[in-house]
Amino acid sequence: MPVSPSLAEDLAAAVADLYEAAEGVLLGKLRAAIAEGIDSPAWVNLKLAALGNMQAAIEEVLAALQVDASGAVHQAVAEAYERGQQAAVAELGALGVGQAAAAAVALPTAPVVDRLAAAVIAETGPVYVRILRTTMDTYRDVIGRASAAPSLGAQTRRQAAQSALDDFADRGVRGFVDSRGRSWELRSYVEMATRSAVGRAAVEAHSDRLGAAGVDLVIVSQAPEECPLCRPWERKILAREGPAGARDVEVEHATEDGETVTVRVAGSLEEARAAGLMHPNCRHNVSAYLPGVSRIPEPQASRGTYEDSQKQRYLERQVRRWKRRQAAAMGMQEAQAARARVQAYQAKIRELTAATGMPRKSHREQLATAR
Template sequence: MPISTDMAEDVAAAVSTLYEQAELALIEKVTTALAQGFDSPLWAELKLAAVGNLRTAIEEIIAVLQVDAAGAIHTAVAEAYERGQQAAVAELGALAVGQAAAAATALPTASVVDRLAAALVQETGATHLRILRAGLDVYRQVVAEASAAPLLGVQTRRQAASRALAKFSARGVTGFVDKSGRAWNLTSYTEMATRSAVGRAAVQAHTDRLAAAGVDLVVVSDSPEECERCRPWEGKVLRREGPAGAGTVEVEHATEDDRMVRVRVAGSLDEARGAGLMHPNCRHRLSAYLPGLTRPAGPKADRSRATYEQSQQQRYLERQVRRWKREAAGAIDDDKKAAANAKVRAYQSRIRDLVAETGLSRKSRREQLARAR
């Protein structure tokens, strides 16, 4: 069975859900803390005096998240690695007994899984301090803006607080920048990081099994909705490991001893991945390339009429649905909540139109918010 980075997308969702739950819990804690005692003339003084209580509440959210996330990450990486191994075993199962048996031989995987999981725990763990700071910062900001509003005669204290909370709920916990300089909020960042990690685990497990079977070449599928980074590698044969650069190699036929076959190789797998192949949203799959047996890819699957740009437009609309759902969850008055829910329906309508136009499949899970614990 060919391998792709989306093979373990469902197990990655379990991790990102925990962070979304934490983000929603944070919004609810801050909103509830600020909404209490709005009519008191001492509201600002009482709120500032209660900062310590809010800090404790947020630290409790983070403590639970640290424990739950570490376990979920290890489980997700282990499951992704196992799926990658099984995909290789299934793919080579129809070959000669020797190669199939070699692929099925148990490999020591614990250290590999532990290493991949530890790297992801460290990456996502760095977000925890930001959760605390974001919660306390927005709390103090709301108190300051709401206290100043009546003095300026512009709006009431409740309106000022509602506006500041709406901004926070819409953007969530922010301040995370990836290696390319792109900014993310907490949930999107952890989703990206986790999907990337479990995708790497599945691909590594697949290639580890191919190595055990003595398979040195892989071929990239010709897939729909490809992006510009991946397109140059479609249908190309790659070295599983070894030097970068294209060239022609002479290798033994997959099933006929002493028969040599010349194969045009586009480069190494590491080279292709470094150029963008197998990124988190990549649709391409890797298969074992069997000299003398593997045939060129056939016509591209007509799974949808969509382009890569349209698939990314769908992801943008999904993020907007979640954004306005967060804002509705953090609203402290009915008008704000109703307006946010209207935005949710508007973006969902745009998703329905896009799906109907392009043939993309609608993934309702990506429009949902996890329940805050």
């Protein structure tokens, strides 16, 4: 069967769920600590005195997260590599005995898995310091706003505290910048880093198995709502290895002994990946191309545009944002207002998917919870 980064995207989502759940736990701890005794005249002094206790509680959550996440990353990469290998074995099952047997030989996975997992763990290492700092800054911000509000006459203490909690629920833990200078929120950053690793593991394993079976060419699929980076490579034949650049190659016919065929190769797989194909959210797949047997598929109409898919992602983020607001609510009125915004954005998603034919991905509208 063909392989794509999406083959392992559920594994990346499971890792990201751990971080989002931890963020939810911290939001709950903030809300509970702030709400406790908020009508007492001594509330500000009590909250300031509890700074050390709050930091200890946050550090306890982060220590558990770090252990769980490191194990989950390694497991996800290992599973992705195994899925990639199995995809190649399934794809080559209809070939000759020699090729199928070669493809079935187990390849060493530990070096690849360890390398990719270590890269993710190193890349996400700074998030723990950032989470601690952001959560403590929010706690201090709530105290500062709530203590100043009565004297300023602008808000009650409870309203000021709710406003600060809402700000945290809206933005979450942010400030993670990738190699291209883009800023990410916590869950998106972790999921992006993990998707990149598990996607690469699946594609590398698939390619390695094809190589073991003597298959040197692959073909790229067409995907719905393709992005500009991937579009140039759709329905193109690529060499698993070798130099970059388009060229004609003379290769042996896949099933006819002694017969050769000319194949137009658009470049190498590594070249295409370096140009953006198989990026973390890519929906394209690659499959074995058998000279003289495989056929390039006819182009298919897309259900929607890339811009439609990005609009859907935006609406999903807004649903999650207002669900966090609902979780941060200190009163029934605030919770009901947030719930109404959730339903409004979900209605927009239904309208978009009905108009374009794109599938609704309800799981991307959910908040992860601690297990």
